[in-house]
Amino acid sequence: MKAGAIVTVVLTVVGLCAVVFAFVKNSSPYVTVAQAKESDRPSVHLAGDIDKSTVSVGRGTVSFVITDEQGATAHVVFAGPPPANMGEATKVVAIGAMKGEVFEAHKLLLKCPSKYESEDSPTS
Amino acid sequence: MNELLARKAEPWSYAVGIAGRSFVFLAIALCIVAAVLMIARKDERAGKLAQRIFTFGSLSFVSAFVCLLVLFVTHQFQFKYVFEHSALDHELQYLVAAVWSGQEGSFLLWGLMASVVGVLAARGAGKYRRWFTVVYGLFLAGLAGILAYESPFQLLLIENIHVYPPDGRGLVPSLLNYWIVIHPPTIFLGFGTLTVLFAYAFAAVLHRDPVAWIPQVRPWAVFALAVLGVGLSMGGFWAYETLGWGGFWMWDPVENTSFVPWCAVVAFVHGMFVQQARKKWYLANVVFGALPFILFCYGTLLTRSGWLGDLSVHGFARMDAKALILLISLSAVSALAFFAFLVKNWNEMKSKEPDLAVSKSALLSREVFYGIGAWLLYAFAFVTALGMSYPLILRIIGDKPEIIEEGLYHSVLAWLFPPLMIAMAVAPFLTWRGLSFRELFSRITNSLAISIGVIGFILLWMKSPGFHAPGPDDTINLGPFGKSHAVVTWILFLTWLCLFVAVASFWRMMESLKRSRQTVGAMMAHFGIAIAVLGLVFSRGFEKKAEVIVHPSEGPTAFGYALETLEQTSQFSDRNNKIPIRAVSATDEIVATPSLYYFPGNDGEPTPMAWPSIVMRPLYDYYFAISEPIFDVTEWTPFVLSEDPIKQPDLKAHTDVVLMYTGYKVEGSVAEDGESMLTANMVAVMDEQTYELGPSLRVKVGAQPESIPARIGDRYWLSLGTMDPKTHAITVKLDYVQPAYPVVVYFKPLTMLVWLGIGIMALGGFLAAAGRRKERLATSHNEDAP
Known part of the structure; x- marks a missing residue:
């Protein structure tokens, strides 16, 4: 029983360290437009307000202008269909990276002026 | 504004609102009184009285809910919460869901x-009834306290003036879906049941008896497991059917707030088997019983507090500050009080557990595998949670x-998934006493062989033309520990794990058909989960x-189908408007009906x-x-005057049309007449037909230039943008x-397997819960393996 307990504790501690290591190493940071331009990570979260008048749906892409909390703007292009609640959204989190002057998103998380807080509205 | 003020609501509606609020306060009072009376109870009569008061306290919750329901169904928009979440045009089911x-x-x-x-669980709480009621009553009182601050019965005030708007804001369109009607009640029924498990575990600690509660709480635990499982799956189906969610789970x-407690309940349900069969894990089970509720409270706190702020994809409303403090205290006090009393009564409870040395388990035994399973689940x-x-x-x-x-x-x-699945496949074949490796192997050989055989069939199917297999270069990045893996290898490995569990569970289910209903239910649930996870993977x-x-x-074309849209079924303003798409291949025809509409x-x-x-197929x-x-077909494309087709821009990349700019006409002058008409003479060749076109531009002083496009056949409009x-x-x-x-x-x-598996899991879960109940009513007996 003693040996079993030690094995369990050791395994648990090793597992814990591995998980924490993985999370620290690979989590994706929230950035402003300025930070996104400097970052060389393959994937960052860029959060901000959608400028509704700039939303344009093209051939398999959606593009719009995003304004971050510091007031800086960036052009975001997402390859894929616009999410169902695109129209309702006021805030957006674009996940991707800056390619030149354009932020290429591989995923959009939309935030609606939510009425049903316990339900979800992400997209990929 | 005057119009709004002039409108008067029916007096009874205000009475309903006041009643609703009062029921919330009544619930606080009654639940506290019931708890205090239980703590201080002198005799059986006081206990009965306290029980009755607790029942009435619970009924107050029901009454408050009914009041709110009435306000919603009768469109009482003078209440802020009704105004913000409901509207006149919502059908009855959405009025109810808006609550x-x-x-x-x-x-x-x-x-x-x-x-x-x-209330239902308290009736059968038996000797634990006293502390069960105390814990449960205090929790309900706390929850009612949160509702007193976060009240849905507040009147709508604009600049401190009470108004009664003619219509409400309504649900956001993405929520107008049948899942909002059935998913929340189901998942909250599961969450509600977690309190029963917690109150039982706490009562077991306070009564210092970690033995007798197990058969009493077991049907509730299995019920919570099944209902939460179904609720979770409904959430997944909702996500799948909503555009842009990219699947069932993200x-x-x-989502995690409900998944984490579910894992904990699975561990608890299995821990109870060990306690019943081996007289072990007494204290572990007390902790296992309490943790799901505590974990759920933590998740609720995390998601509702606004601490995650912009970091979640959900829009979280800010909670009332006092309600938040209550929620934090409720969660913290529940957890701390439970663990404090657990430590205090630890030794006394430990002494009820038989000596461990007598019943040491072999390595390949159920107990060891249940232990591994519980660790992996946690x-x-x-x-x-991290x-x-x-x-x-x-x-x-x-x-x-x-x-x-x-x-x-x-x-x-x-990294956790494969060992968990192997434990899940092997454990049902083990006995409590333990097997040698050779014995175990002979029992699982059939399942192993069959599951590998099925993988062979899947590979054959993946080679067939109907399957759109991934390319050899497609990889899945396994992250920090592993390198990239080929999709086919990795996914087929996971598929095999699921198949192994599915076949093994099915095998055991058939073997136990005649012997034990509960085992059939349990194995059916395992089978269902394996099938559903297989579908997901x-x-x-x-x-x-x-x-x-x-x-x-x-x-x-897509996947060998030629696509065309058919006429839309209604107007763009209609919520039920669909744009049918017909997809035709050499051997098949599909009509899909996605919806598209516009709302203000x-x-x-x-x-x-x-x-x-x-479009679901088997x-x-x-x-x-x-x-x-x-x-838009093209961007604005520059043309210079030329009769030579070679010198004209080539639009062939985008279209089937060739354009030439051959001449122009200018009528009037902006400077003299204030208006001018510019026309470009163009020649278009499409489908071996020639069209002579004159797209023009009207330029006016003080106005935007107006473009008058020309039509090419039934396909394109040609517009003139500028003329130098x-x-x-x-x-x-x-x-x-x-x-x-x-x-x-x-x-x-x-994908069909996800639906099928969830259905089987639910059926098995409820069968097991019903079986447990029966078993509890009769005398409890230990089941043993094959």
């Missing part, structure tokens, strides 16, 4: 479900918040995507809303996602006459 569509209402729903199951904090829960708390932890340390993405959950959990892993523009001149957005502009269409789904139509006054060089643009719809088609193999 729980906001923060206040979902707390009330939690209270309603918790109080209903609380490890969002709100590891699952822990990783998930992932969802990660932004908060970084914020507390003072770092910039970072996010754990979906892929990272997968790459970390991928396979359909996500082998998903393929094709993006097309559906328009006659594009000749769009916050700024009054028409805002598009789309629902995908899912072996695969085709998932059609449509977006709002586009008309000196060189007469122009820019033109082509638009479609018919709208072109951007459509994304996904091929998702074996």
Whole structure:
């Protein structure tokens, strides 16, 4: 029983360290437009307000202008269909990276002026 | 504003609102009185009285809920919560669903479900009734306290003047879906039942008896497991049927809040078997019983407090500050009090457990495997909980918040998944006493062989033309520990694990058909889960995507189907408007019906809303996602005057039309007449037909130039954008006459198994719960393996 307990504790501690290591190493940071331009990570979260008048749906892409909390703007292009609640959204989190002057998103998380807080509205 | 003030609501509606509020306060008072009376009870009569008061306290929750329901169904928009979440045009089911569509209402729903199951469970609590009622009563009182601050019964005030608007704001369009009607009540019924498990565990500690509660709480635990499982799955189905969610599950904090307690309940249900069969794990089970509730409270706190702020994809309303403090205290006090009393009564409870040395288990025994399973389940829960708390932890340390993405959950959990599945497949074949490796192997050989055989059939199917297999270069990145793996290898390995569990569970289910109903239920649930996870893994892993523009001149094809849109079924303003898409291949024809309509957005502009269409087949789904139509064919393209076709820009890349700019006409002058008409003479060749066209531009002083396009056949509009006054060089643009719809088609193999598996799991779960109940009513007996 003693040996079993030690094995369990050791395994648990090793597992814990591995998980924490993985999370620290690979989590994706929230950035402003300025930070996104400097970052060389393959994937960052860029959060901000959608400028509704700039939303344009093209051939398999959606593009719009995003304004971050510091007031800086960036052009975001997402390859894929616009999410169902695109129209309702006021805030957006674009996940991707800056390619030149354009932020290429591989995923959009939309935030609606939510009425049903316990339900979800992400997209990929 | 005067109009609003002039409108008077029916007096009874205010009475209903006041009654609702009063019931909330009554619930606080009655639940506290019941708890205090139970603590101080002198005799049996006082206990009976306290029990009755507790029942009435719970009924107050039900009454408050009914009051709110009445306000919603009768459109009492003078109440703020009703105004913000309901509207006149909502059908009855959405009026009902709107009750729980906001923060206040979902707390009330939690209270309603918790109080209903609380009353039912308290009746059968037997010797634990006293402390069960105390714990449960205090929890309900706390929940009612939150509702007193976060009240859904507040009147609508604008600048401190009470108003009665003619219509409410209504639910956001993406919520107007049948899942909002059935998913929240189901999942909250599960959450409510977690309180029963917690109150039982706490009562077991306070009564210092970790033995007798097990057969009493077991049906509730199995019930909670089944209901939560079904609720979780419904959430997944909702996500799947909503455009842009990319599947059933995405490890969002709100999803995790229900997944983590579910894992904990699974561990508890299995721990109880060990206690019944081996007289072990007494204290572990007490902790296992309490943790699901504590974990759920933590998740609720995390998601409702606003601490995650912008870090979640959910829009979280800010909670009332005092209600938040109550929620924090309720969660913290529950957890701390439980563990404090557990430590205090530890030794006394430990002494009830028989000596361990007598019943030492072999390595290949059920007990050891259940132990491994419980650790793995808690590891699952822990990783998930850590992932969802990660932004908060970084914020507390003072770092910039970072996010754990979906892929990272997968790459970390991928290490726990295979051992868990193997334990799940092997454990049912083991005995409590233990087997030798040779004995075990002979029992599982059949399941191993069959599951590997089925993989062979799947490989054959994947080679067939109907299957759109991934290329040899497609890889899945396993993250920090592993390197990239080929999709086919990795997904087929996971598929085999699921198949192994499925075949093994089915085998055991058939073997126990005659012997034990509960075992049949349990094995059926295992079988269902394995099938559902198989569906999830396979359909996500082998998903393929094709993006097309559906328009006659594009000749769009996806997965060997030629696509065309048919006439829309209604107006764009109609919520039920569908744009049928016909897909025809050499051997097959599909008609998908995705919806697209426009609703007035916050700024009054028409805002598009789309629902995908899912064509379900036994072996695969085709998932059609449509977006709002586009008309642009080309950008503005410059042309210079020339009769020579070689010198004209080539639009062949985009279209089937050749354009030439051959001359121009200018009528009037802006300077003299204030208005001028510019016309470009153009020749278009399409389908071997020649069209002579004159797209023109009216330029007026003080106005935007107005373009008058020319039509090419039934396909394009040609518009003139600018004309240089000196060189007469122009820019033109082509638009479609018919709208072109951007459509994304996904091929998702074996998705049907997710639905099928969940159904089987639910059936098995309820069968097991019913079996447990029967067993509890009779005398409890130990079941043993084969």
